[in-house]
Amino acid sequence: MSMENHGHHDNHGSHEHQGHHDEHHHEESFVSKYIFSMDHKTISRQFLVTAVIMATFAMIMSMLFRLQLAWPNEHFGFINWILGDKWGKDGILEPGMYMALVTIHGTVMVFMVLTGGLSGTFSNLLIPYQIGARDMASGFLNMLSYWFFFLSSAIMMASFFIETGPASGGWTVYPPLSALPQAMDGSKLGMTFWLLSMTAFIVSSLLGGLNYIITIINLRTKGMSMTRLPLTIWAFFVTAILGVLSFPVLLSAALLLIFDRSFGTSFYLSDIYIGGQALEQTGGSPILYQHLFWFLGHPEVYIIILPALGLTSEIISVNARKPIFGYRAMIGSIMAIGFLSFIVWGHHMFITGMNPFLGSVFVFTTLLIAIPSAVKAFNYITTLWKGNIRFTPGMLFAIGLVSTFISGGLTGIILADSALDIPIHDTYFVVAHFHIVMGVSAILGMLAGVYHWFPKMFLRHMNKKLGYVHFWLTFVSAYGVFFPMHFLGLAGVPRRYYSNTAFPMFDNLVDINVLITCFAILGGLAQIIFLFNFFYSMFRGPKSTQNPWHANTLEWTTPMANTHGNWPGALPVVHRWPYDYSKPGKEADYVPQTVPLAEGEVDGGGHH
Amino acid sequence: MIKFLVYVAIILTVLAVGYLVRVFELASSLKGKRSEEITEKDNRLMGRIMLAFVVAFFLFVIWQLKSYGWRMLPEAASVHGKELDWLFNFNMGILWFVFVITHILLFYFAYKYYGRKDNRATYFPHDNRLEMIWTVIPAIVLAVIVIYGIKTWNHITAVADPNSQVIELYAKQFDWTARYAGVDNTLGASNYKLITGTNDLGMDSTSQAGKDDIIVKNELHIVVNREVEFKFRSRDVIHSAYFPHFRAQMNCVPGMTTMLHFTPTITTAEMRKKPEVIAQMAGINAIRKARGDKPEEFNYILLCNKICGNSHYNMQMQVIVETEAEYNEWMKSKMPKKEAAPKEAAKEVAGN
Known part of the structure; x- marks a missing residue:
């Protein structure tokens, strides 16, 4: 096969290259080993720890505004303690700060945690490991990718320390609101910080993405054809392509916004009278920004969910002790979702006054995505059927993901229907939908990955019982928070309202908001269990054996040490697909990819 | 001081939990079990x-x-x-x-x-x-x-029925203004550069079609069973005109005019008599009473549903659906004083 030859050839090159590396890295200083490291494993851990910290910040933000939504105008010492007298006077959240919190919560979760954190951690960890490479194609660019990510996170958090506060126009920062400093405090310096932070983030994402693509194409070990790749790698591969194609568009959107804000251009501005004066700008269109933003924004949600689905595929297969059902259909679904994600962005804009015919086209393309998504869901369920399921904490989170991916995906069918979108657009129905299908699912997938690959990352196990408690509390409270939100949306409650008290028609919904906040607090407390388990196990957890889950993929053939170059000797050679679990005729219920095919044995889940 | 004690308590709790976990792990390893191993008992549970x-x-x-x-x-x-x-x-x-x-x-x-320990999964890669x-x-x-x-x-x-009533909804931070197109059912021209303290909508005084336009704040009156065509403009940022009870919504975008039309079918008075609405309002008023607020009657409402600034959560307008007769009565009260017919009102404005 030409692909195998290709992989072999390149791998040979990397091998020599590696030998060269080893000589130079014998005595690494603390700085080059842990800070400006070019090793994919260290960079992966850096991404993970940064993402965990950013997720904690974003969660605390959500607690602050959930308190306000459940008990408006109540005094909370907690709010004053965190935000001080300026934004939390007498323990009441200031309306501008409420907007800032929802904005930064969304931005941090979407970009820093679920894009940078999720892809950064697991693409970096698993791509070289699972394809049998010594490291990423470019260690240096990989290092830059992390440090741009760090810079981006730092700038975003720094915006809380400026006088006018952080950006507060919602995570989508639609102009003219975000373009006009007169419109709100959050559109002043805070918005500049937001744009700078996102610029750094896009650089980070592109450097990472290009590296992932090049590594997967060029550095696969001998025998690792594309159809022998674990589904994790397929997911990371398509994700990276989506990122590379769509993030530059976000950069252009941001750049034009910077021009409008600072240099008097009118890309997005026209006919505006604000702050007692008519602005000069004419001829621009705020809708242009929305097209550019959602051209990234929609692939972005798949950039978030595909890696989580990839991790889940692997974890479910390993722990059900069964091959993932329909391996090739899963690859096809990933590619179909990836492709379709580029032609559906208009479904975010059904009520901007777009041409109704164009709306119909976007309805059609959007609903097409439901087909590959349904295939994936059914394949997961069938993988569990007649399995011998080992409930590791990772497995629990993976099953949780399948559930939330289904329930959130189904409400997407309502929202994709332009006619039905009209009355629920921008209500809590939308908030419920995207949190369940993208937020919760991706977080569950990420946590599944953390529990599953923790032994590989930190050579130790996380505590199993704490993991169980963490999962059930998280899963129950996730549904407890987001399921009732559908009802708020159907009652007509708009999102991003500081308080619903100005509308008598919403008075009888207060108890729903109280219930939601109680579950949110429960879910928040559950994460303390995780944080403790995570940091404690990193140093004190029981040491792991080399292949604790009896998995087939290559990362478990490396020694339990963070060896530079991953394999001390020659690179492993791959002989089979990664899902030979419980294969008839084999004694053990797993056959690692490095085991040669027996006489007459068919590879790749072929017909039997 | 209390804050300090809280910090100390948190740190001590974390340490205590850490040692507890350690004790459990040591205890299980003494019993010869690996605490991280998933047992059949775990799976069953x-x-x-x-x-x-x-x-x-x-x-x-x-x-x-x-x-x-x-x-x-x-x-x-x-x-x-x-x-x-x-x-x-x-x-x-x-x-x-x-x-x-x-x-x-x-x-x-x-x-x-x-x-289960002695069980083996079924190899079922695809079908x-x-x-x-x-x-x-x-x-x-x-x-x-x-x-x-x-x-x-x-x-x-x-496309809306050509006979539908044309009303402009003008959005700005943080309120709504309605402009009725008058007898000619055509809105007058406007330009944002003409906005002044007394000309809130930037209406062009040379536009003939605008002479009979009627500007109304706070309340939007529409006639039952008569199609309304709304034209939306925004002065500053994007707003969204959301009519939940009519299942209608459209963004208001500065620099362009967006449109939406619908036909209301139930008057406000009729809606107040619907059993489900009576039940809802009873619930709402019980809550309001407990809170010390005055009771409310059911009302249709127009809300802003696109983040537009700090007071986004309170940008609203009451919508009243009424019979043709009630509407005409109300409209008369909005006409310029001493003028019975809108045509004459227009003439007078033109004369000035």
Whole structure:
């Protein structure tokens, strides 16, 4: 096969290259080993720890505004303690700060945690490991990718320390609101910080993405054809392509916004009278920004969910002790979702006054995505059927993901229907939908990955019982928070309202908001269990054996040490697909990819 | 001082939990068990919780439907809204079915096939027939959803009846202004550069069509069973005109005019007599009474539903649907003083 030859050839090159590396890295200083490291494993851990910290910040933000939504105008010492007298006077959240919190919560979760954190951690960890490479194609660019990510996170958090506060126009920062400093405090310096932070983030994402693509194409070990790749790698591969194609568009959107804000251009501005004066700008269109933003924004949600689905595929297969059902259909679904994600962005804009015919086209393309998504869901369920399921904490989170991916995906069918979108657009129905299908699912997938690959990352196990408690509390409270939100949306409650008290028609919904906040607090407390388990196990957890889950993929053939170059000797050679679990005729219920095919044995889940 | 003690308490708690975990781990390793190993007992327990979860989850969902369902928006008060509600229920029927079936399968399989020591999974890597079934069936169901959806969408977005009443809704931070097109049913020209303290909408005084336009704040009156065509403008940022009871919404975008039309079918007075609305209002007023607020009557409302600044959460306008006679009476009160007919009013303005 030409692909195998290709992989072999390149791998040979990397091998020599590696030998060269080893000589130079014998005595690494603390700085080059842990800070400006070019090793994919260290960079992966850096991404993970940064993402965990950013997720904690974003969660605390959500607690602050959930308190306000459940008990408006109540005094909370907690709010004053965190935000001080300026934004939390007498323990009441200031309306501008409420907007800032929802904005930064969304931005941090979407970009820093679920894009940078999720892809950064697991693409970096698993791509070289699972394809049998010594490291990423470019260690240096990989290092830059992390440090741009760090810079981006730092700038975003720094915006809380400026006088006018952080950006507060919602995570989508639609102009003219975000373009006009007169419109709100959050559109002043805070918005500049937001744009700078996102610029750094896009650089980070592109450097990472290009590296992932090049590594997967060029550095696969001998025998690792594309159809022998674990589904994790397929997911990371398509994700990276989506990122590379769509993030530059976000950069252009941001750049034009910077021009409008600072240099008097009118890309997005026209006919505006604000702050007692008519602005000069004419001829621009705020809708242009929305097209550019959602051209990234929609692939972005798949950039978030595909890696989580990839991790889940692997974890479910390993722990059900069964091959993932329909391996090739899963690859096809990933590619179909990836492709379709580029032609559906208009479904975010059904009520901007777009041409109704164009709306119909976007309805059609959007609903097409439901087909590959349904295939994936059914394949997961069938993988569990007649399995011998080992409930590791990772497995629990993976099953949780399948559930939330289904329930959130189904409400997407309502929202994709332009006619039905009209009355629920921008209500809590939308908030419920995207949190369940993208937020919760991706977080569950990420946590599944953390529990599953923790032994590989930190050579130790996380505590199993704490993991169980963490999962059930998280899963129950996730549904407890987001399921009732559908009802708020159907009652007509708009999102991003500081308080619903100005509308008598919403008075009888207060108890729903109280219930939601109680579950949110429960879910928040559950994460303390995780944080403790995570940091404690990193140093004190029981040491792991080399292949604790009896998995087939290559990362478990490396020694339990963070060896530079991953394999001390020659690179492993791959002989089979990664899902030979419980294969008839084999004694053990797993056959690692490095085991040669027996006489007459068919590879790749072929017909039997 | 109290803060300091709180910090100390938190740190001590973390340390204590850390040592507890350590003790458990040491104890289990003394017993010769590896604490990280997943035993059959663990699998059985988790399998059972999976089953318990799905039952509890369904009960939670049913409880929500029962306890929240009657507090949702009342029946649609517009012609197309009724069509939308039907479509929503049709789609939801399909979705509930899929939701229940997939969740039963997912969690029941998780329970039924929990790992046993002497058990081995069935090697079942793929099955073309099965995969074909669950590709084709969703495709057919989605085709139905798409066809119904686009059909309804085309009804709603079709060009408005030329006889419909034209009203402009003008959005700015943080209120709504309505401009009625007057007898000629044509809105006068406007330009944002003409905005002054007394000319809030930037109306062009040379525009003939604008002479009879009537500007109204706070309340929007519309006639039952008469189609209204709204034209939306915004002065500053994007707003969204959201009429939940009429199942209608459209963004207001600076620099362009957007449009939307619907026909209200139930007057405010009739709506107040609907049993479901009476029940809702009783609930609302009980809560308001307990809080010390004055009781309210049911009202249609127009809200801003696109983040527009710090007071976004309080940008609203009351909508009143009434009979033609009531509407004419009200409109008369909005006409310039001493002028009975709008045509004369227009003449007078022109004369000035």
